[in-house]
Amino acid sequence: MDSSAAREPQLLHDIGRRRAWAIWAAALSAYVLAIFHRSSLGVAGLLAADRFDISASQLAAFTVLQLLVYAGLQIPVGVLLDRFGSKRMILAGLALMTAGQLAFAFTDTFAAALAARAVIGAGDAMIFGSVLRLVAVWFLVRQAPMVAQLTGQLGQVGAIVAATPLSVALHALGWTKAFAGFSVAGLVVIVAVALLVKDSPYDEPGREATKLRALARSLRVIWSHPTTRLGMWSHFTSQFGATVFSLLWGFPFLVSGEGLSRGTASGLLMLMTGWIVLAGPVIGRAVTRHPFRRSQIVLGVVAASAVAWAVVLLWPGQAPLWLLVVLVCVIATGGPASMVGFELARTLAPVQAVGRANGLVNIGGFTASLLTMWLIGAVLDLRSPAGPSAYDLGDFRVALSVQYAVWLLGSVQIVRYRRRAIAHMHRHHPDELDAMRGGTPAVHLGFTER
Numbered sequence: 001m002d003s004s005a006a007r008e009p010q011l012l013h014d015i016g017r018r019r020a021w022a023i024w025a026a027a028l029s030a031y032v033l034a035i036f037h038r039s040s041l042g043v044a045g046l047l048a049a050d051r052f053d054i055s056a057s058q059l060a061a062f063t064v065l066q067l068l069v070y071a072g073l074q075i076p077v078g079v080l081l082d083r084f085g086s087k088r089m090i091l092a093g094l095a096l097m098t099a100g101q102l103a104f105a106f107t108d109t110f111a112a113a114l115a116a117r118a119v120i121g122a123g124d125a126m127i128f129g130s131v132l133r134l135v136a137v138w139f140l141v142r143q144a145p146m147v148a149q150l151t152g153q154l155g156q157v158g159a160i161v162a163a164t165p166l167s168v169a170l171h172a173l174g175w176t177k178a179f180a181g182f183s184v185a186g187l188v189v190i191v192a193v194a195l196l197v198k199d200s201p202y203d204e205p206g207r208e209a210t211k212l213r214a215l216a217r218s219l220r221v222i223w224s225h226p227t228t229r230l231g232m233w234s235h236f237t238s239q240f241g242a243t244v245f246s247l248l249w250g251f252p253f254l255v256s257g258e259g260l261s262r263g264t265a266s267g268l269l270m271l272m273t274g275w276i277v278l279a280g281p282v283i284g285r286a287v288t289r290h291p292f293r294r295s296q297i298v299l300g301v302v303a304a305s306a307v308a309w310a311v312v313l314l315w316p317g318q319a320p321l322w323l324l325v326v327l328v329c330v331i332a333t334g335g336p337a338s339m340v341g342f343e344l345a346r347t348l349a350p351v352q353a354v355g356r357a358n359g360l361v362n363i364g365g366f367t368a369s370l371l372t373m374w375l376i377g378a379v380l381d382l383r384s385p386a387g388p389s390a391y392d393l394g395d396f397r398v399a400l401s402v403q404y405a406v407w408l409l410g411s412v413q414i415v416r417y418r419r420r421a422i423a424h425m426h427r428h429h430p431d432e433l434d435a436m437r438g439g440t441p442a443v444h445l446g447f448t449e450r
Contacts, residue, residue: 015201020138026196027131028151029189030090034127035158036182037097037120038066039247040166044175051175052110060377062117063247064370069121071366077125078359079215082352085199086130091190093130096123098186105179128155129358132342136354137200141441145343146284152339153280156273159246222356225447226420227347231357232364233417234298235341237410238334239365241305241403244372245331246272249400257396258318268328275332283336287343291441292433294340295418299411301337304330306407313397338365346443347421353447368406375402 014020041048041062049059081089100119107113128151135147169178222228244250246269254265283301287294308330312319319327341361349357379399384390425433425445432442 010202015138016140016143019198020201023134023138023197024131024147024151026189026192027086027090027134028154030094030193031127031131031151031155032158032161033185033189034093034097034124035155036161036166036185037101037158038124039159040101040179040182041117044166044170047170047175048113051108052113054110058110060248061114064373065114066117066121066124067247067366067370069118070125071363071370073122073125074129074359074362074366075219075356076359078129078356079219081126081130081133081355081359086134087193087197087199089126089130090193090197093123093126094186094190094193096120096126098123098183098190101179101183101186105176105183129355129362132358133354134197134199136346136443137202137351141443142288144346144443145288145441146281148342149280149284149287149336149339153277153336156276156335159273160270218353219356219360221447222349222353223360225348226417226424228345228349228357228360230295230414230417230421231341231343231345231361233341233410233413234295234344234364235338235361236364236368237302237407237414238298238340239338240368240372240406241331241334242272242276243365243369244376244403245328247369248373249376250328252391253396253400254324256391257393258324259393260321260324264321268324271325272328272332275329276335279329279333280336280339283333283340287340288441289439291343291439292436294344295414298337298340299414301333302407302411305334306404309400309403313400318393341365343441343443344421347425348445348447350444350446368410372403372406375405376400 048054048062052058077089097120100116100123103119104113104116107116131151132148135144135151139147166178166182169181172178173181245253250269250272251265254260254268255262260268283297286297290297308327312323312327315323341364342358345357345361346354376399379402380391380395383395383398384392422433425436428448429442429445432445436442
């Protein structure tokens with residue numbers, strides 16, 4: 001064997017120091033922009049319906065298609081990420097999102113607009129996993145969980161920009177100028193990423209160039225290990241509640257079901273975003289201090305969401321505002337909890353496989369979101385064939401109850417794979433398992449063949 005291929009990579013830059021934070025900040029700006037593009041249609045829904053002369057179901061197709069593309073590309077993106085590194089993937093994602101948003105700004109046909117949103121979804125799919133990979137290699141083991149949480153939560157600034165400045169710009173400048181103007185931000189972020197981001201602090205990034213058969217085998221190995229599946233089911237179970245509520249069904253439920261004004265309903269959705277930013281560091285600190293209890297923390301958040309929804313759905317008549325405030329805050333906590341899924345997968349995944357492992361985990365939450373969105377819509381259609389204008393509180397109570405089936409499925413799988421993960425680590429990594437019980441996190445331990 002060539003001795004140069006066998007040598008250990010040399011550390012060129014300090015991990016977790018000033019350069020790491022600069023790289024993270026540049027990559028984070030790309031993720032903020034991705035969240036902005038993902039959320040931008042939320043405030044432009046009525047204008048989009050008028051511009052493209054479309055129905056409510058066609059309007060919903062924008063969000064569904066964008067999420068389908070995002071979820072469907074997670075494994076291919078994970079493979080490309082492990083092969084080409086974070087910097088190239090972020091730049092490619094930014095280019096796609098910028099092009100898609102520009103096309104969305106200038107088109108006036110539904111088909112072309114739908115294609116533009118699909119391009120945005122493809123670009124969005126390349127960003128988050130790439131940023132998490134940078135966190136994994138540039139920060140210390142004890143820093144990484146908190147930085148990952150900060151990434152997820154500070155990314156929500158993009159949703160705030162979509163909710164307020166974009167809304168003002170749309171009314172002041174019109175559709176084309178507003179969307180085209182905000183798309184220019186992509187060019188600025190592309191320059192920042194190109195100048196500041198470096199894939200690894202080592203002299204070689206540890207990328208893999210594998211043939212198709214070996215690639216398929218590597219995916220089977222990654223998926224076969226219980227920590228990967230535990231991470232995926234944790235993401236599946238905790239993430240969908242906030243996504244479904246904020247992107248599609250929350251606003252109609254609050255306005256048509258609970259009788260709130262549009263302004264109050266918008267305020268509650270804004271509160272969700274703010275609460276995510278506050279809850280993220282708390283979850284991150286808990287995960288860092290109690291690595292053995294990570295999946296149990298997820299189950300606790302899921303249980304709190306189920307209880308909060310039960311109180312609201314069983315409340316006689318429309319729920320008081322204070323209870324709805326509690327509800328949206330509890331729902332929002334599912335966002336930070338879903339980030340724990342990536343930490344769980346990182347336990348065994350070597351650095352060279354982080355992209356693929358994160359891709360498998362990320363599929364979970366968005367699959368659950370799409371499934372739940374569809375189930376809620378199907379129940380509403382069955383109960384009220386007249387359409388959205390006829391939905392009432394009773395319809396929403398029945399439809400939103402389908403979340404319990406998704407929570408139950410996910411929770412059973414979390415418990416199942418938690419037991420398998422503990423048994424696996426007891427056989428192959430007993431010392432690291434004892435260290436985790438004592439509060440010391442363990443990551444990148446490596447997969448074992450079966």
